[in-house]
Amino acid sequence: MAGVTEMTARRRPSSPLLTRMRDRSPGLVGGLVGGAVAAGLGLASFAVLVTLLWISSPYPDSGPGGALHVAAALWLLAHGVELVRADTLSGGAAPMGVPPLLLLAVPVYLLHRAARDATDGGAGGGDDADDEYGVIEVGAEPPQVPARTAWTGVVLGYLAVAVPAALYAAGGVLRPSWVSAGVCVPVVAVVATGLGVWSAHGRPGGPLRRSLGVLPGGVRPLVLDPDGRPGVAARAAAAGLAVLLGGGALLVAVSLAGHGAAAQSSLLRLTEGWSGRFAVLLLCVALVPNAAVWGAAYALGPGFALGAGHAVGPLSSAPAPFLPPFPLLAAVPEAGAGTPVHWAAGTVPLVAGVMVGRWVAKAAVAAARGGTRPGGRPGVVWSAGRTARAAGLAAVLCAAVLAGLAALAGGPLGVSVLTRFGPVWWQVGAAALAWLALVAIPTALAVRSRRCRPPRDDEPRMGGERDETAEDDRGHRGGRLWRGRGAGRRRPRRAGTARGAADAGSADGAEEAWGDDEDLGAIWAAGAPDGPDSTSPDENWPTPWAAGPPPERAGFGAGAGDSGRAPERDPAAPGRRGQGHGGAFTSVESYGFPPPESETS
Structure with a gap:
């Protein structure tokens, strides 16, 4: 035993420089890796789908390289990038700028998830829990990476994969527009990553309050509560937007059911094989959010355009140009003057305005119903002026969001007549603001007045109340x-x-x-x-x-x-x-x- 040397598992302490590098580098490196993985997963998902459709197609037009080029182009189209088709019948380039909005959910979700993982630090913070004897605390949570570091890493990593993907897609049939690609892809990456980092840090209200600093002092609390939650006007605007989009989708579904024979005929004429029909159905599903926005624009009055000078609305519909057989286009109303059936679509913005007014009135009279503020303090019944301002602000917010969705849901589908396809964003925004403001403000004031009315002592009582009073x-x-x-x-x-x-x-x-x-x-x-x-x-x-x-x-x-x-x-x-x-x-x-x-x- 004399020759046995006792040893311990004591770990040598790291130098301060190495500790500082270890604390800083995993955040940025993890963000870069997470952003690159998010972009790679998005590309892989589109590549798998397009490859399966290419394999199952009985008459493929190109080889595997062409399918991969199409997959990269579709991935860019999901970000809102405008594509250009080179080999047209006329010999010129034809733009294709109607992005399926449902495909946008894929990159947004992947970026959001990558930002959350990069902010949490992953397993990089596990060594920080070691003590001087090398014992690791099992319950220790990894430290959060600074928001700016995680956000920068994810965005740079995502763009590092997006640039080669755009260069690769440029060699195919569907080529991206470089101006559109240079704007849309960074915007999607910045916004989605910022939302992920903000969510990982507990959704603090400080960044939102600083971004809303340009608004007047009386408007900011209506958009954002002091505790960071959406304000009354923001929640009311979300309710009105949900009604508008849901009503638009319902109008499309009803019209599609009424034109079911034409939709079925267009599907059968468009392709013969089951793989082609399956691809067309997938495209229709991806365009459902676009159809909901188009339906909301139709209900508001401006409608949408099926080409330059061919507007479709509830009051009148111009004859549409020759369109390819597509199931969703079969739901377009016939040309001619509107009928009471078409005018009934106006109930959608009417219901949306009533919903916005009721949401605002509910918050305005919360104190009269025993409500409290978020801090536990008793609420105060709003004045009529503040109630009207909140309803008007909710109408502005809802109209702005709907105008943005209308701009994303449309675009060109060719040259000449098809350069304008879909709703016009500024017309949709103006119509939504007019409808909601004219309906929501009177509704909010009327509901507030009714709920704040004091009870009358001389009201007749029902039988149970009379018996109880007499018994007392x-x-x-x-x-x-x-x-x-x-x-x-x-x-x-x-x-x-x-x-x-x-x-x-x-x-x-x-x-x-x-x-x-x-x-x-x-x-x-x-x-x-x-x-x-x-x-x-x-x-x-x-x-x-x-x-x-x-x-x-x-x-x-x-x-x-x-x-x-x-x-x-x-x-x-x-x-x-x-x-x-x-x-x-x-x-x-x-x-x-x-x-x-x-x-x-």
Whole structure:
């Protein structure tokens, strides 16, 4: 044993420079890797889908390289990049700028997830939990990476993959527009990554408050609450936007069902193989959000354009140019003047305006309904001016978001006539603002006025309320009320018992203080308290039932005794049970109790 050297598992401490580099580099490096992985996963998902469709196609137009070029072009189209088709029948380039909005969810989700993972630090913070003996704390959480570091890393990593993908797609049939690619892809990466980092840090309200600093002081609380949650106007705008988009999707579904034969015929004419029809159906599903925006624009009045000078609206529809057979285009209304069936689409913005007004009015009168502010302080009923401003601001926010969606949902589909395809964003925004402002503001003021109206005392009461009021009045006049329930007896209830229980405690607490029904019956059978002031039960028992039993008096507490039974009454004593004490209590038999055996015999 003398030659055995004892060794420990003590880990050598790192130098301060290495510690600082280890603390800083994993955040940036992790963000770069996360952004590159997010872009790679998006490209891979599109490549797998396009490759499967190419393999199943009976008449492929190109080889595997062409399919991969198309996949890269579709990935860029999902970001809103405008594509240009080179080999057209006319020989010129034809733009294709209608991006399926559902495809945008793929890069946004991947960027959001990568930003969250980069902010959490992953496994890079595990070494920071080691102590000087190399023991790792299992429950220690990795430190969060600074928001700016994580955001920068994810954006740069994503763009580092997007640039080669755009260069590769430029060699195919569908080539990206470099101006559009240089704007749309960075914007999507910056916004989606910022939302992911903000969500990973607990959605703080500081960055949003700083971004809203240009707004007036009275408007900022309506957009963002002090605790960081969306304000009243923002929530009302979201509700109105949901109604508009849902109503637009419903209009498209109803029109598509009415033109079901034409939609089916267009699907069968467009392609023959099942793989081609499956691809067309997938494209229709990806264009469902676009169709919902188009339907909302149609309901608002401006409608949408099926080419330059060919507008489709509820009042009138111009004859559309020759369009390719596509199932969703079969839902377009026929050309000509609008009918009452087409005018019925105006109920969608009407319902949206009512919804916005009700949301604002609900927050305006929250204090009148017992609501509180987020900090626990009692709320204050809004004035009519503030309610109107909140409804107007909600209308502005909803119109702005819908105008942005209308700009994304349309674009060119060719040259000449097809350079304008879809709704015009500024017309949709103006129409939405007019509809919502004209409907939401009066609705909010009307609902606020109705809910803040004080109740009238002379309103007629229903039957149950009249019976209860009359019963309380009889209790005041009679002193006590007895009610029977089955074979047992309920406790005596004085007038105002419910009010007393509400002030001093609950009814259950009163029952526990007074015991069960048999004990109460024995106490009441013994008679009322004796004393010079026993003629006024309200003075002897000033507290309600919930306050506890009355003090022991001669002939009452002692008469009940510990056994809970009433003492024997002298038959020669004058008066009947419950009488002879100043007339404060009426006869027990008058309330339905059986007389004593000595009196019934």
